[in-house]
Amino acid sequence: DAKTTQPPSMDCAEGRAANLPCNHSTISGNEYVYWYRQIHSQGPQYIIHGLKNNETNEMASLIITEDRKSSTLILPHATLRDTAVYYCIVRVAGRDDKIIFGKGTRLHILP
Amino acid sequence: GAGVSQSPRYKVAKRGQDVALRCDPISGHVSLFWYQQALGQGPEFLTYFQNEAQLDKSGLPSDRFFAERPEGSVSTLKIQRTQQEDSAVYLCASSLGLLNTEAFFGQGTRLTVV
Numbered sequence: 027d028a029k030t031t032q033p034p035s036m037d038c039a040e041g042r043a044a045n046l047p048c049n050h051s052t053i054s055g056n057e058y059v060y061w062y063r064q065i066h067s068q069g070p071q072y073i074i075h076g077l078k079n080n081e082t083n084e085m086a087s088l089i090i091t092e093d094r095k096s097s098t099l100i101l102p103h104a105t106l107r108d109t110a111v112y113y114c115i116v117r118v119a120g121r122d123d124k125i126i127f128g129k130g131t132r133l134h135i136l137p
Numbered sequence: 138g139a140g141v142s143q144s145p146r147y148k149v150a151k152r153g154q155d156v157a158l159r160c161d162p163i164s165g166h167v168s169l170f171w172y173q174q175a176l177g178q179g180p181e182f183l184t185y186f187q188n189e190a191q192l193d194k195s196g197l198p199s200d201r202f203f204a205e206r207p208e209g210s211v212s213t214l215k216i217q218r219t220q221q222e223d224s225a226v227y228l229c230a231s232s233l234g235l236l237n238t239e240a241f242f243g244q245g246t247r248l249t250v251v
Contacts, residue, residue, distance in 0.1 A: 069141070069228050069242030070180065113179060124170060124193060125230075125240060127179035 029053065030114045035132040044101040046131050048114030051095045058119040059090060061099045063110040064130070070113065073099065077119070109135045139163075141243035143229050149249045150219045158214045158246045162231030169212050170240065171204055172228040180228055186212060187234070219250045 031049040038044040050059065060075040074081055074088045076097075081088045087100040101108055113130040117123065142161040150156050162169050168187055172180035173196075182196040188209035197204070201220075206212040216223055226245040233239075 067244070069230070069244050071242070072239045075239075111179075124182040124185055124196070125180075126182065127172075129179055 029057075029116045029126070030128050032112075032114055032128065032131045034129065035134065037134045037136055038101075038104045039136050040106060041103055044104040044108065044133060044135070046099040046101075046112050046114075046133065047096065048099070049096045050114070050116050053094050053116050054118075056118050057116045059088065059094075059097050060115040060117060060125070061086070061088065062113045062115065062125075062127075063108075064113070065107075065110040070127075073112075075119070104133075104135050106135050106137060109133060141229055141231050141241050143227075143243035143246050145246060146244065147247050147249075149251060152221060152250055153218050154250075155215065155217045156219055156248065158216075158227050158248070160212045160214070160229030160231075160243060162210065162212070162229070163241055164210075165233070166231035166241075167209075167234035168232045168240075169206060170230040170232075171212070171214050172230065173198075174226040174228055174245070176225075183214070183227075216248075219248075221250050224248055224250045 058075050058077050061073040062070040064070045074083055074086050076088045090097045111130040111132050113127050144159045170185050171183040174180045184204045185193040186206045189206050201217045203215045226247050228245045230240040230242040
């Protein structure tokens with residue numbers, strides 16, 4: 027079973043920041059938080075991952091709370107192309123083990 | 138190629154027919170994963186290879202499902218005697234190996250059993 031809880035859907039206006047929450051209250055000390063997204067009719071796409079520090083790359087920022095029980099993925103300036111299902115996943119980095127997907131959050135970007 | 142390639146993109150099979158789905162991973166990628174995705178659901182893990190070794194097949198739903206990767210590159214997922222509940226998108230992913238856990242996914246094969 028997935029170890030994360032996400033809202034089933036969210037709306038965001040185009041050009042605004044999209045903030046996607048994720049709860050992972052049972053996360054272990056050696057587990058990382060990963061985010062993937064899946065655009066309609068495509069395979070999942072890696073976005074970002076982190077352990078306990080905030081992370082930023084060209085796609086998004088990841089904010090992890092100090093107790094590591096929750097995190098937020100931030101898309102700073104959402105566009106229509108960001109409409110997708112976003113999956114928050116916890117897994118042990120360094121082990122190339124299976125990724126367990128939950129139901130994710132369906133993000134709608136509104137024009 | 139530049140990414141993970143799956144073929145065919147679409148497959149329609151009559152119930153009871155055998156099907157074979159192909160995955161060409163990114164060149165040099167050691168790890169290869171197969172997932173099944175039903176409509177409106179997240180991907181469900183099926184099986185995992187490291188090179189030619191099948192290290193985890195715990196997600197295969199029945200003995201009608203069989204996967205192989207004989208030379209450690211291309212993989213084939215075979216489904217025997219297809220049933221309607223096998224209708225789904227089958228996704229393949231590959232990654233470099235133990236120390237690099239970013240997985241790259243193909244676009245999937247949509248299987249429809251009629």
